[in-house]
Amino acid sequence: MGNWKLFEGIKTKHGHGKLTIAGTTASEFGNEEYEGDWNEDKMHGFGTYKFTSGAIYTGMWEKGLMSGQGFMQFADGTKYEGHWGNNMMNGEGNYTDPDGKEWHGIFIDGCFDSKI
Numbered sequence: 001m002g003n004w005k006l007f008e009g010i011k012t013k014h015g016h017g018k019l020t021i022a023g024t025t026a027s028e029f030g031n032e033e034y035e036g037d038w039n040e041d042k043m044h045g046f047g048t049y050k051f052t053s054g055a056i057y058t059g060m061w062e063k064g065l066m067s068g069q070g071f072m073q074f075a076d077g078t079k080y081e082g083h084w085g086n087n088m089m090n091g092e093g094n095y096t097d098p099d100g101k102e103w104h105g106i107f108i109d110g111c112f113d114s115k116i
Contacts, residue, residue: 034050044062
């Protein structure tokens with residue numbers, strides 16, 4: 001459900017919309033769902049994605065990838081708020097593990113590097 005545009009003669013998702021993708025029967029969380037901005041059939045701009053794992057990402061997208069500022073709440077209670085690049089924690093951010101321990105610093109390709 002959402003906006004569409006003809007791009008090179010092909011109907012593409014463009015503007016704001018919502019897409020639901022059927023999950024597997026093995027998943028306790030059911031479907032995956034994205035609601036947000038689209039550009040030429042790719043998630044682009046601000047949006048929220050709910051994964052079958054139970055994780056929820058809210059933030060910026062670029063050409064179908066989590067990129068820019070965003071917040072991810074994982075099913076186990078882990079949280080990350082900060083910069084994303086290429087679908088990974090990439091740049092400055094705050095990570096909180098399920099026990100409440102926090103890391104503030106730089107993340108490179110999904111791994112904590114620190115500010116030092």
